[in-house]
Amino acid sequence: MNLNTISNIRTLxxxxxxxxxxSAAKEQxxxxxxxxxxxxxxxxxFLKYLSFYSSLLTDIALGDIEEIVLTNxxxxxxxxxxxSKKDRKTLASNNKEQSAPQxxxxxxxxxxxxxx
Amino acid sequence: MDEIQKExxxxxxxxxxxxxxxxxxxxxxxxxxxxEFELEGTKYRxxxxxxxxxxxxxxxxxxxxxxxxxxxxxxxEEGLKKMYLKRGIDLDGMLRKMVQLQKERDNFSLKLxxxxxxxxxxxxxxxxxDEIEKLNATIQELSAKRTGLLEFCxxxxxxxxxxxxxxxxxxxxxxxxxxxxxxxxxxxxxxxFQEDKDRIANKISYYAAFIIGMDADI
Numbered sequence: 001m002n003l004n005t006i007s008n009i010r011t012l013x014x015x016x017x018x019x020x021x022x023s024a025a026k027e028q029x030x031x032x033x034x035x036x037x038x039x040x041x042x043x044x045x046f047l048k049y050l051s052f053y054s055s056l057l058t059d060i061a062l063g064d065i066e067e068i069v070l071t072n073x074x075x076x077x078x079x080x081x082x083x084s085k086k087d088r089k090t091l092a093s094n095n096k097e098q099s100a101p102q103x104x105x106x107x108x109x110x111x112x113x114x115x116x
Numbered sequence: 117m118d119e120i121q122k123e124x125x126x127x128x129x130x131x132x133x134x135x136x137x138x139x140x141x142x143x144x145x146x147x148x149x150x151x152e153f154e155l156e157g158t159k160y161r162x163x164x165x166x167x168x169x170x171x172x173x174x175x176x177x178x179x180x181x182x183x184x185x186x187x188x189x190x191x192x193e194e195g196l197k198k199m200y201l202k203r204g205i206d207l208d209g210m211l212r213k214m215v216q217l218q219k220e221r222d223n224f225s226l227k228l229x230x231x232x233x234x235x236x237x238x239x240x241x242x243x244x245x246d247e248i249e250k251l252n253a254t255i256q257e258l259s260a261k262r263t264g265l266l267e268f269c270x271x272x273x274x275x276x277x278x279x280x281x282x283x284x285x286x287x288x289x290x291x292x293x294x295x296x297x298x299x300x301x302x303x304x305x306x307x308x309f310q311e312d313k314d315r316i317a318n319k320i321s322y323y324a325a326f327i328i329g330m331d332a333d334i
Binding site for chain 1: 139142143145146147148149164222224225226228229230232233235238241244245248249326327329
């Protein structure tokens with residue numbers, strides 16, 4: 001797929017028309033494509049961009065970022081790259097906290113419970 | 117408005133129209149996996165290959181690969197790379213360079229993303245964007261050069277052959293037969309397609325490439 005095609009796919013995925021259909025498809029029985037299986041490369045790329053722009057537009061609506069991000073694809077990609085890296089870091093640190101042994105448990109159970 | 121300005125204006129408007137046409141065509145492709153368009157008074161249709169057509173394309177691919185492999189005149193990608201290396205052209209080195217440039221670009225992207233997330237200044241944003249654009253241009257240049265150099269390896273020739281085969285079987289045109297209209301094949305054989313030097317064949321190949329996509333790499 002050439003860069004012009006990708007840019008066209010992005011324009012369509014960003015449009016309010018397809019974003020509305022995408023939202024409806026997640027909650028109701030609305031189809032984006034005529035086929036439900038055997039998606040083409042083009043369709044899979046389009047689905048990825050629908051999700052990409054849904055997330056980006058939500059952040060703009062919430063006021064997390066300004067609308068200027070939509071003026072250039074490099075801005076859009078850079079923000080989403082930064083966001084995904086930040087989310088991964090947050091997730092990793094949350095997992096670390098959850099998997100760390102509870103210090104109090106060794107104090108409460110001075111002797112480990114016997115196995116039957 | 118002078119002649120140059122007029123021409124620029126026309127070019128700008130033509131581009132806008134082309135962009136809209138492309139968008140509409142791509143929208144149809146996405147929804148229906150088929151595209152209909154008119155060229156020089158004839159209506160054409162390209163449809164996603166069905167299972168049988170894909171199976172046939174796979175067989176053709178095997179036949180072509182075996183045929184080229186049996187011929188000492190042709191080289192596999194690895195062999196071609198070794199020959200280029202003897203001439204001082206390091207294709208693996210080009211790939212490593214591209215990966216390194218992509219890492220540099222991603223670092224700039226992360227910095228730019230942070231500026232956007234923190235609602236930083238527009239001048240900072242533009243500065244990072246310019247750096248990313250420069251790196252993207254170099255990466256694209258290297259990629260195009262590398263792809264061009266590898267064009268004649270067996271793997272790429274087989275891929276081109278498979279695209280051509282699929283394009284020839286999935287393209288129909290609308291023909292009037294009295295009061296009726298029927299979709300008929302544009303080319304009856306792959307040879308007919310390959311011999312067709314008409315610019316319509318080029319345009320059709322362009323659209324067909326979208327539909328075939330990964331199917332050519334079965």
